[in-house]
Amino acid sequence: MITSIKSVELTQPNAGRPDGVWRLLRGHTGVLFGLVLIAVMVGAALLAPWLFTGEVTTMDPINRLKAPSGDYWFGTDMYGRDLYTRTVYGARISLVVGLCVMGLSLTIGLFIGLLSGYLRLLDAVIMRIMDGLMAIPGILLAIAMIALAGASLTTVVLAITIPEIPRVVRLVRSVVLTIREEPYVEAALTAGTRLPKMLLRHILPNTVAPLIVQGTYVCASAIITEALLSFLGAGIPPETPTWGNIMAEGRALFQVSPWVIFFPGICLALTVLAINVLGDGLRDTLDPRIARRM
Amino acid sequence: MSAVLDISGLSVRLPANADRPHAIEDVSLHVDAGETLCVVGESGSGKSVCAQAVMDLLPRPHLAPVAGNVTLLGESLLDATPKRLRALRGERMSMIFQEPMTALNPVMRCGRQIEEVLATHTEMTPAERAARVREVMVAVNLPEPDKLIHAYPHQLSGGQRQRIMIAMALVLEPALLIADEPTTALDVTTQAQILALIKRIQVERQTGVLFITHDFGVVAEIADRVAVMQNGNLVETGETRRVLIAPEHDYTRMLIAAVPSLEPPQRTLITASHVALQTRSLAKVYGGGGLRRRRREVHAARDVDIEIHRGETLGIVGESGSGKSTVARCIMRLVEPTAGEVLLHGEQIGHLSARALRPHRRRIQVIFQDPYRSLDPRQTVGSAIMEGPRNYGLSREAADARTVDLLSLVSIDPAARGRFPHQFSGGQRQRICIARALAMEPEVLVADEAVSALDVSIQAQVLELLDEVRERFDLALLFITHDLRVAAQICDRIAVMHLGKVVETGPTAEVFANPRDDYTKRLFEAAPGRGWQFGRIQSEA
Numbered sequence: 062m063i064t065s066i067k068s069v070e071l072t073q074p075n076a077g078r079p080d081g082v083w084r085l086l087r088g089h090t091g092v093l094f095g096l097v098l099i100a101v102m103v104g105a106a107l108l109a110p111w112l113f114t115g116e117v118t119t120m121d122p123i124n125r126l127k128a129p130s131g132d133y134w135f136g137t138d139m140y141g142r143d144l145y146t147r148t149v150y151g152a153r154i155s156l157v158v159g160l161c162v163m164g165l166s167l168t169i170g171l172f173i174g175l176l177s178g179y180l181r182l183l184d185a186v187i188m189r190i191m192d193g194l195m196a197i198p199g200i201l202l203a204i205a206m207i208a209l210a211g212a213s214l215t216t217v218v219l220a221i222t223i224p225e226i227p228r229v230v231r232l233v234r235s236v237v238l239t240i241r242e243e244p245y246v247e248a249a250l251t252a253g254t255r256l257p258k259m260l261l262r263h264i265l266p267n268t269v270a271p272l273i274v275q276g277t278y279v280c281a282s283a284i285i286t287e288a289l290l291s292f293l294g295a296g297i298p299p300e301t302p303t304w305g306n307i308m309a310e311g312r313a314l315f316q317v318s319p320w321v322i323f324f325p326g327i328c329l330a331l332t333v334l335a336i337n338v339l340g341d342g343l344r345d346t347l348d349p350r351i352a353r354r355m
Numbered sequence: 356m357s358a359v360l361d362i363s364g365l366s367v368r369l370p371a372n373a374d375r376p377h378a379i380e381d382v383s384l385h386v387d388a389g390e391t392l393c394v395v396g397e398s399g400s401g402k403s404v405c406a407q408a409v410m411d412l413l414p415r416p417h418l419a420p421v422a423g424n425v426t427l428l429g430e431s432l433l434d435a436t437p438k439r440l441r442a443l444r445g446e447r448m449s450m451i452f453q454e455p456m457t458a459l460n461p462v463m464r465c466g467r468q469i470e471e472v473l474a475t476h477t478e479m480t481p482a483e484r485a486a487r488v489r490e491v492m493v494a495v496n497l498p499e500p501d502k503l504i505h506a507y508p509h510q511l512s513g514g515q516r517q518r519i520m521i522a523m524a525l526v527l528e529p530a531l532l533i534a535d536e537p538t539t540a541l542d543v544t545t546q547a548q549i550l551a552l553i554k555r556i557q558v559e560r561q562t563g564v565l566f567i568t569h570d571f572g573v574v575a576e577i578a579d580r581v582a583v584m585q586n587g588n589l590v591e592t593g594e595t596r597r598v599l600i601a602p603e604h605d606y607t608r609m610l611i612a613a614v615p616s617l618e619p620p621q622r623t624l625i626t627a628s629h630v631a632l633q634t635r636s637l638a639k640v641y642g643g644g645g646l647r648r649r650r651r652e653v654h655a656a657r658d659v660d661i662e663i664h665r666g667e668t669l670g671i672v673g674e675s676g677s678g679k680s681t682v683a684r685c686i687m688r689l690v691e692p693t694a695g696e697v698l699l700h701g702e703q704i705g706h707l708s709a710r711a712l713r714p715h716r717r718r719i720q721v722i723f724q725d726p727y728r729s730l731d732p733r734q735t736v737g738s739a740i741m742e743g744p745r746n747y748g749l750s751r752e753a754a755d756a757r758t759v760d761l762l763s764l765v766s767i768d769p770a771a772r773g774r775f776p777h778q779f780s781g782g783q784r785q786r787i788c789i790a791r792a793l794a795m796e797p798e799v800l801v802a803d804e805a806v807s808a809l810d811v812s813i814q815a816q817v818l819e820l821l822d823e824v825r826e827r828f829d830l831a832l833l834f835i836t837h838d839l840r841v842a843a844q845i846c847d848r849i850a851v852m853h854l855g856k857v858v859e860t861g862p863t864a865e866v867f868a869n870p871r872d873d874y875t876k877r878l879f880e881a882a883p884g885r886g887w888q889f890g891r892i893q894s895e896a
Contacts, residue, residue, distance in 0.1 A: 244723035245731045245739075247689055248788070252743030252795060253716045266733045 089346060095339030102332050106152040114146040117302055126318045136320040138310060147302040148324050154303040155284045155332065158218055162283035163276045165222045170229025171272065175260050177230060178237025188234070191227040199224035199286065204295045212298050217290060221283045232275050236268045270347035277340030281333045288329055304329045358385040359530045359563035360409065360448075365423035367404050367413065378404040378418055379587045386531065389561040391554070393568060393578035393595070395610070397810035401587040402567045406533045409565070410450050411440050428530055445476050448531040449524035454540050455516035459508040465519045466492075466504030472526050487526065495522045495552060514545035518552070525556060532557070533565045538573065542674035542837070547881035550576050569810065571614045572840070572884030575599060583607045599887060613811040614889035615818075615840035617882060619863040622847050628665040629700075631831035632686065632719075632799045635660060637695035637705070639681050655681040657855045659695070663799065663831040668822075670834045670846030670863070674878070678855040679835050683803050686833065687721055688712055700798065717747055720792035724804035726784035730776040736787050737772030743795045754794075761790040765820060782813035786820065793824060800825070801833045806841060818845050839882050843867055851875045 105112060121141030129136040135144035177187040203220035210216045240246060246263055254262075290296030291305025292312075299306050304325035311321025362385065367378040379401035386392045394402045407413045409425055409432065425432040427447055432440065444450075452458040460468060466488050473484045492500035495518045508516055517537060524532055534553065538546040554577055557564050566577060574581055574595065582592040583604065591604040602608045637659040642652045656678040663669045671679040685692040688704065697705035704715050723729040730739055740761060741754040749757070759769040765786040767779075776784055785805065792800055802821060806814045822845055825832045836842050842849055843863060850860040851872065859872040870876045879885070 244725060244729040247687075248721065248723065248729055248791065249731070249742065250689065251687055251716055251719070251721055252791070253713055253746040254742060255746070258746075262734070263731050 089342045091338045092342030092346075095335040095337075095342060098331060098335035099339065102152055102328075102335070103156060105149050106156050109149045109153065112149055114149055115143050117146055117150050118142065118300070126314065126321075128318070129320055135324040136318065138307070138321050139314060144307070144321060144324060147307055148304070148328055151302045151304045151307060151325060152328065152332075154214070154297060154301065155287060155329070157214070158221065158287040159280040159284040159336070161218045162221045162225060163280040165218065166225035166229050166279055167272055167276050169222075170226045171233050171265075171268065173226070174230040174233025174268075175237060175264060178234040179241055179256075179260060179264065184234075187230070191230050194224065195227045197224070200289065203286070203290055204293070207290070207295050212296065214297055214301075217287060217296050220290075221286050225279050225283070229272070229275060229279070232271055233268050236271060237264055240264050240267050274340055274344040274347060277336050277343065281336040281340070284329065284333055284336075357388060359388050359428060360384075360386040360565060361424075361426045362405070362409070363424045365405070365408060365425060366421050367401075367408055367418055368421045370417050375587065377421075377587050379408075379584075381423070382584075382587075382589045383423075384582050384589065384592065386563040386565050388530065388563050389557065390579045391557055391564040391566055391577050392580050392582060393566045393574045394582045394584060395568060395571065395574055396584035397569060397610070397812065399586070400584040402569075402584050403535055404587075405584075406450065406535050406565060406567055409531075410444060410448065410533060411435075412450075442476070445472055445529065446527050447529050448533065449527070449529045450533040450535065451517070451520050451524050451537045453536040455513060455520050456508065458520055459516060461508055463507075464504065465506050465508060465511070469519070469523050469526055472523055476527055488522075491522045491526045492519075494556070495519075495525070496548075497522070512545075513541050514548060517541060517545075517549055521549075521552065521556075525560075525562075528560060529562065531563045531565065533567075535567045536569070537566075539568070539570070543839070543883070544674065544877060544881040546573075546883065547576075550883065553577065570883065571599070571611060571811075571889055572882065572887075575884030575887045583610070599889070610811060611889050613815045615815070615838075615844040616888060617840055617843050617867070617885055618888070619843040619846075619867050622863065624862055625664050625667040625847060628667070628829075630662045630698075631665045631667075631700060632833070633660075633662040633698040634682070634686065634705075635696040635698065637682065637685055637697065638693050639678075639685055639690060640693045654855050656685065659852075659855075659857055661850055661857065661860070663833055665798070665831055666825065666829045667848070668825060668832040668834055668846045670836060670842040670849040671852055672836060672839060672842050672849050672878075673852035674837060676854075677852040679837075679852045680803055681855075682852070683721070683801050683833065683835050686799075687719055687801060688716075717743065717795040718797055719799045719801060720795050720797040721801045721803060722785070722788050722792055722805040724807050726781045726788065726808060727776075729788050730784055730791075732776055735773050735775055736779070739776075740772070740787070740791045740794050743791065747795075757794055758790075761793050762787075764793070764824070765790045780813075782809055782817060785809065785813075785817050789817075789820060789824065793828065796828075797830065799831045799833065801835070803835045804837070805834075807836065807838060814841070821845065839879065851878065 119142060121137070123141065124133070124137050125139055125141040127133050127137045133143055133145065135148055138144055173187060177184045199221070202224055206220040207216050241264065246259070249259060249263055287296060287303065288305035288308070291303050292309045294309060296305055297303050307325045308322045311318070315322045363383045365382045366380045369376060369378045382405060384392065394405060396402045404413070404418065408420055411432065413419065420433055427443065435443070469488045469491065470484050473479055473487060479487065488504065489500050492503065497503050497515060497518050503511065503515070508519070511519065538549050541549060550573065553564065556562060568574060578595045580592065581595050581598045583590050583598070583606065585606045591598060591602065591607045598607065599611065602611055637656060638654070639656045640652050640654055659682050661669060671682060673679045681690070684690045685705070686697055692705050695705065696703055699715060699718060704712060707715070730736065737755070737758050740758045744754045744757060745751070758772055762769040762772060767783060767786055767790070779787065805821070806817050809817060818841065821832065824830065834842070834846055846863045848861060849863050849866055850857045851866070851874070852858065853874045859866060859870065859875045866875065867879070870879055
């Protein structure tokens with residue numbers, strides 16, 4: 062009994078206090094590195110038309126497969142399109158897919174997870190459905206959905222979101238299962254608090270920290286999956302430049318002109334690294350108990 | 356006699372952002388061979404830090420010794436090499452912890468855990484080790500040692516686990532045994548056996564024992580000398596009898612005076628008022644059911660018949676697993692009773708649906724044990740108190756006015772209602788919980804071990820507050836506790852529970868003076884320090 066109280070006292074002071082969290086975050090080099098890189102990528106995506114880029118689809122057959130130079134910073138592809146322009150615009154798709162998948166899967170997963178964790182009858186049914194979803198390989202499900210609904214940004218986002226939902230549901234449910242046993246939840250119950258208020262007021266706030274951390278991992282993995290789907294030719298239609306599409310087109314020629322694959326590949330790797338490092342940093346600061354265990 | 360352990364002028368620094376510069380400051384103590392020194396103090400007094408400093412278990416670099424000396428049998432410990440310390444731990448000094456379940460490795464058989472100590476420190480052959488393990492298990496009175504050698508920790512009871520810990524600590528016959536609250540997590544009857552065991556071993560083997568506790572009852576049972584600590588300072592040391600009868604320091608006097616006496620004060624029995632809450636053959640069975648195979652059933656409560664009158668305090672006393680909390684939770688309808696009735700002013704509420712129950716919820720309110728977990732860390736205390744009344748339709752202004760009134764009633768500045776729970780101490784939080792319960796204007800108040808997590812001095816204040824609000828609001832108070840001293844002081848009547856059944860009920864004074872049931876007798880005999888009248892010492896500031 063007494064030991065448990067001591068440990069609570071030690072972890073309590075900064076929990077849930079924004080000023081404390083920000084102070085800790087600033088001191089974390091990984092977080093700074095991740096934030097700066099992500100800011101650069103987001104900036105490039107937003108300001109793409111003003112960053113010395115040309116037309117995405119302009120072909121220039123005379124200048125095909127030119128190596129990187131002062132005129133073509135990242136070189137050109139087999140149709141003579143400027144790879145720098147295409148890579149910068151490609152960042153838009155990657156980031157949009159990452160953010161949309163993150164937002165959608167967290168929202169839906171949070172809602173299902175809260176209900177599933179708190180209402181025992183629903184739990185058995187929901188978790189069996191989630192188990193079923195988890196048994197299907199994500200990529201396979203995505204390819205099947207795209208085959209059915211046709212390739213578009215929306216389909217890709219949905220196809221990546223669905224396999225992520227069970228993971229979020231499990232996380233939220235596990236937090237809810239521990240919080241619902243807390244005496245303050247029981248005290249609220251005896252004070253006549255109704256279900257919606259109980260979930261929103263007493264249980265939801267406790268799931269926020271692990272959710273933010275999970276969100277970064279979902280975002281990073283969605284960006285990779287999108288690139289993978291495009292690379293396989295099952296993603297966004299090939300006329301739109303995405304990092305995966307550019308790499309797919311350069312695949313056949315990569316021994317002759319490796320820069321076609323190199324630059325989008327580097328951007329993809331750096332973005333995913335930045336997001337993951339940010340996630341680790343957030344985990345260390347927001348949830349020190351998990352951090353110590355990992 | 357020569358000193359086994361000698362601590363002189365020891366100071367341990369705390370991190371820069373702590374509430375005081377040192378965890379312990381200029382502490383000097385010594386433990387002689389064959390003597391038990393009890394270090395007593397409230398939480399945060401630094402008593403555990405002393406033990407950790409000796410064993411070199413301080414969480415460095417956050418806590419580090421900055422001054423003083425610690426010598427064990429003449430050998431300085433603070434500047435010993437890690438290798439030397441490792442050899443000394445186990446051979447010359449060893450430690451028993453509070454929670455035997457977490458101190459033992461859950462995936463290692465008990466015999467193996469004791470044997471590991473021998474394998475690390477001695478050159479014994481496997482056969483010699485096995486014989487020695489068996490011998491030490493017999494020495495700590497473990498039943499069927501041949502069977503328990505092969506058992507995993509979770510297969511043993513709490514008392515047996517603590518005996519395994521003691522066996523591990525004693526297998527190399529160390530000169531110094533450090534016991535950090537070794538009986539705090541145990542039931543009274545088990546505690547009495549463990550204390551007797553430590554006492555016996557200490558006399559037989561002339562071990563020096565440094566015993567850390569917050570419980571003066573335990574001190575009276577086991578200590579030869581006592582050292583009292585307050586906020587990291589040693590305030591008083593002396594012979595046990597002398598300190599308990601004639602404490603010199605004001606703080607010691609206050610602490611001892613705050614220990615509730617086992618002798619119930621005179622109380623007039625309340626029988627005239629009508630019954631507020633009654634249970635009839637209340638029962639709760641956990642487990643059972645199962646699709647293909649019937650799961651094991653646990654009868655947490657059986658045939659419980661209790662009744663509480665308005666303005667009366669009924670205590671339910673029992674050890675862990677006796678079913679006292681289950682009864683409270685059935686009454687609160689936090690769990691569904693399996694059978695029997697719960698009557699609130701004659702109305703049956705035991706089996707109402709959630710919807711039908713809602714109007715009755717406000718009539719029974721609860722105060723939980725752990726003040727750190729009973730308040731939502733992300734909700735201001737004001738809004739926690741207002742939540743209930745607001746749920747039942749009280750306007751914001753009226754609820755806020757009620758919050759202000761109640762906070763003043765429980766002696767918390769109402770201006771602090773915008774603060775969060777972590778800004779309050781344990782005792783203050785428990786007061787806030789009382790205010791929250793009262794905000795619902797209940798008829799029955801259930802206090803489930805409500806003062807068990809508090810230090811004695813704060814415990815006394817909270818008990819006084821509970822008694823005061825019971826009288827003022829004419830509440831029926833159901834007081835659940837494992838602590839006989841607390842029960843003696845606050846309850847009008849008590850019900851003793853054992854293995855899910857009420858074995859004895861009656862007016863407190865009567866039950867304490869003439870217990871009829873065998874179990875009740877055993878329970879009272881096991882109460883530590885029952886021969887001492889702690890409450891009699893007057894606290895004079």
